[in-house]
Amino acid sequence: MALLDYLIGQRRKKSATVAKDRLQILLAHERSERNTPDYLPKMREEILAVIAKYVDIDQEKLQISVDEADGFEVLELNLVLPENS
Amino acid sequence: MSRVVVVTSGKGGVGKTTTSASFSTGLALKGYKVAVIDFDVGLRNLDLIMGCERRVVYDFVNVVQGEASLQQALIKDKRVPNLFILAASQTRDKDALTLEGVEKVIEDLKEAGFDYIICDSPAGIEKGAQLALYFADEALIVTNPEVSSVRDSDRILGILQAKSKRAEKGEAPIVEHLVLTRYNPNRVETGEMLSVEDVIDLLSVPLLGAIPESEDVLNASNAGAPVVLDENSAAAQAYADVVDRFLGEEVEHRFLTVEKKGLFKKLFGK
Numbered sequence: 165m166a167l168l169d170y171l172i173g174q175r176r177k178k179s180a181t182v183a184k185d186r187l188q189i190l191l192a193h194e195r196s197e198r199n200t201p202d203y204l205p206k207m208r209e210e211i212l213a214v215i216a217k218y219v220d221i222d223q224e225k226l227q228i229s230v231d232e233a234d235g236f237e238v239l240e241l242n243l244v245l246p247e248n249s
Numbered sequence: 250m251s252r253v254v255v256v257t258s259g260k261g262g263v264g265k266t267t268t269s270a271s272f273s274t275g276l277a278l279k280g281y282k283v284a285v286i287d288f289d290v291g292l293r294n295l296d297l298i299m300g301c302e303r304r305v306v307y308d309f310v311n312v313v314q315g316e317a318s319l320q321q322a323l324i325k326d327k328r329v330p331n332l333f334i335l336a337a338s339q340t341r342d343k344d345a346l347t348l349e350g351v352e353k354v355i356e357d358l359k360e361a362g363f364d365y366i367i368c369d370s371p372a373g374i375e376k377g378a379q380l381a382l383y384f385a386d387e388a389l390i391v392t393n394p395e396v397s398s399v400r401d402s403d404r405i406l407g408i409l410q411a412k413s414k415r416a417e418k419g420e421a422p423i424v425e426h427l428v429l430t431r432y433n434p435n436r437v438e439t440g441e442m443l444s445v446e447d448v449i450d451l452l453s454v455p456l457l458g459a460i461p462e463s464e465d466v467l468n469a470s471n472a473g474a475p476v477v478l479d480e481n482s483a484a485a486q487a488y489a490d491v492v493d494r495f496l497g498e499e500v501e502h503r504f505l506t507v508e509k510k511g512l513f514k515k516l517f518g519k
Contacts, residue, residue, distance in 0.1 A: 178440025183396050184447045191403050191451060198407045 200230055211241070219245060251359040253366045255385035255423075257409075259401030261372030263393045264430035267466055269369035270298045271477035271485075272389065275492030277332035278477075281364040284323065286335040286354075288381035289371035290345055293337035299326065300473025301334055310338035313350030319357050328478065333363075346380050355384050374408060383414050387424040390454055393431045394443040399451055406452065426457035428491060433462045434507045445505055458491035460484050461504040 208228045215221055227242040256269045266287075273285035286309060287295035296302040301324045307317035312335070319335075326332035335354075338345060358366050370381035382388065388409055392402040409423050410416055416423075429448055436442035443451075445459050463484040469476035477488040483504050493500045 180437070180440050180443050180447065183443055184451065187396055187399055187451050190400060194400075194403065195407070198411075 204228060204230065215243065221245065251363050251366060252386045253355060253368065253384050254387045254389060255368045255370055255382040255409075256389045256391060257370040257378065257382055257405050258372065258391040258398070259374060259378075259405040260393075260398045263391050263398050264428075264460070264466075265372070265391050266294050266298050266369055267470070267476065268389060268391050268428055268430065268460075268488075269295060269367055270475040271488040272492060272495075273365070273367045274299075274326070274329055274332060274475040275477050275489055276365050276367075276495075277326070277329045279492065279496065280331070282331045282362055283365045283367065284333045284335060284358050284363045285367040285369060287337035287369050288346070288377050289369065290337045290341055290377060291339065292371065293339050295369050296324075296334065296336045297473060298470055299334055299475060301326070301336075302473070305336045308336045308338040309354070310341045310345045312354055313346055319354065319361070328474070344376070346377065348380065348383065351380050352384060374404060378405070379408065379412060382409055382423075383412070385409070385413060385423050386415075387426065389426050389428050389457065390452070391428050391430055392448060392452070394429060394433075394437070394445075394448055396443075399443065399448060403452055406454065425454045426495065427452060427454040428457050429459040431462045432459040432504070434505060438507050445502075456502070457494055458487055459502065459505055460487045460491075 208226065211228070212221070212223060212226055215226075221243065225244045227240075229240045229242075231238045231240060254272075256265050256272065258265050266289075269285055269287075273283045277283045285295065285299075287293050288309075289295075290310060293308070296305050304324050307322035309322070311317040312319055312322045323333040323335055326334065355366055368381045368385065371377040382405075390402050390406065392398050406425065409425065413423055415421065427449065429445055432445070433442055437444045445456060449456055461483050463476075463482060465479050465482035465484050466476050469479055469482075476482060477485045477492075479485045487504050490500045490503065
């Protein structure tokens with residue numbers, strides 16, 4: 165069975181490679197969050213509350229991000245409205 | 250010109266105090282006048298690692314609060330000339346340190362002619378850790394080749410880049426150096442441990458040195474002597490290299506690959 169284990173082992177990813185892949189994704193995510201302003205989560209909630217007064221929306225469907233483009237800070241709001249509204 | 254160097258990591262238990270002790274001792278061995286400050290108020294350990302725990306009369310908090318002078322609180326190392334230790338307080342709560350108080354101590358140390366002021370940061374990202382890094386000119390990021398340590402190091406890098414004095418005043422950023430500790434080339438070779446290249450890649454911080462995992466580190470702590478003084482140890486040589494590179498010397502990296510044992514060593518070595 166040692167030979168079989170060896171062949172399976174060849175195909176299975178090494179744990180260090182798994183660690184690096186996981187960290188790459190995680191650090192990219194955490195770094196992007198690090199640069200967002202502190203007020204963003206609260207503002208997101210307040211905007212949601214206003215929209216929810218008029219439309220029945222899914223809380224998870226609102227995306228807010230702050231980006232920088234050509235020296236301008238761009239606040240991007242992305243909301244998917246339900247189909248039957 | 251004095252330089253303030255913070256030894257930090259975010260995560261606990263990765264080797265900050267071990268690194269602070271050996272790094273400051275190594276700098277003093279080179280002839281520089283060095284002060285090493287323990288910022289871990291309530292959980293002081295630098296005194297124990299450096300073997301001066303029974304000579305602490307006044308501590309960092311006493312100086313900050315004006316209860317003792319800097320000269321009274323600085324403990325002169327018995328092995329290496331020009332090396333002084335400022336112990337953390339063991340009894341006070343961690344709010345005893347203030348930004349102004351810390352600034353005054355660092356300014357006074359600079360005026361007293363210290364070349365290097367090493368700040369041994371507590372673990373975490375709370376006030377103690379933030380005070381330890383606030384006045385830094387350079388930073389040693391102590392990291393283990395392990396997922397949680399790498400993540401926490403990245404977090405502390407973010408704080409260095411945003412919340413230090415240099416960042417707040419818009420000055421040149423803190424110079425960052427990676428010190429990879431507990432490195433095990435055998436496990437890297439078998440694919441079970443992140444390699445130096447992996448960690449450099451993930452954190453984007455230049456490598457100052459990798460310290461091989463070694464039994465000598467625990468032995469040194471047991472004895473209360475910084476491991477850098479144990480000249481036959483690979484960890485000591487790696488720390489000596491770290492000091493040389495920090496001072497601008499070009500030293501080739503060692504201990505990164507598996508040591509191939511010859512037949513003689515296999516039979517008679519340990």
